[in-house]
Amino acid sequence: MSLKKVYEPYFKIGTSVSFWNMGSERAKQELKKHYSSITCENDMKPMFFLDEKANMENPEKYNLCPTLNFERAKPYLEFAKEAGIALRGHTLAWHNQTPFWFFKKDYSMDKEAPFADRETMLARLESYIKGVLEFVQTEYPGVIYAWDVVNEAMEENEEDCWRKKSLWYHTVGTDFVQYAFRFARKYADKDVKLFYNDYNTFMPFKRDNTCEKILKPLLEEGLIDGMGMQAHLVLNDSDLNDFEAALHTYGALGLEVQLTELDIHATDPSEEGMKNLADTYDALFRILVKAKKEGKANITCVTFWGMKDDESWLTGFRKEKSYPMLFGDDYKEKAAYYVVMDVPGEMK
């Protein structure tokens, strides 16, 4: 049995993938066995698609239509196509992992240089989205089934929740979100689903602001299909009642909901510590299956952010060793794996 098989009646099971996975036959076997969706951890972000050298060499020519390079993404697209695994595109408009020169007048590398004006940035945004979507849809039709159009426009520590430090916010304003989705809708194939994606989306303040300021305006224009809850959780800290409430809130808007980057930061690798992690995964997956069964949220995919503990970004990010995933060294199944596998059978 495998994760994707036991969850087939409910939703896809996904994982993020990195370049080292694409070079490993073992990783590819695991991917084919357990997962029905993959997301590039990094290689489809603007920093990899924007061709720095070419844009620098001819900033006048490319001022309104940045030139792009898709080499980094090809191994994933090839693999997904050959393995018949659906691919989520991640991500088109984000403040992070997008080079600062992209936001500057004449693509200047000088940090002090003035920013490009709003009209220029909107033209660059449209051209970028058009270029990415046309490439994947022409060369790999049907492989990418969903895009995170905008990532992390909200910030829970800001009074009005808008992420002021985003250079998209700075150069365009809050409606960069609306424009990004308009462009994505314009160029995306008909059956490609458009998602808004963010972290801590289960927290009530961020949830309510996201609904009012992002999702409802997009829904009014028919521009959005799904809400992506990243779901980077912390053991014994993230509130699963809040998580369930948020899931139902997004579901009630009529959007698809996906957990797009699930992991649970856990620092105690002892048997007891890993049992604690397993219990939390158990509770979470029960919430997910129940919401889907009862029609409270149309969950269509749950993506883990990494396949095994030693590949998780959390150890670097949290600066302490983390054991957050269902698999440990050498893809060894952990207690959490077994409980997650059992949930669908127990909830029949």
Ligand code: GLA
């Ligand atoms: C955010 C992004 C992801 C990734 C993680 C850290 O959640 O959406 O693309 O960068 O941070 O791995």
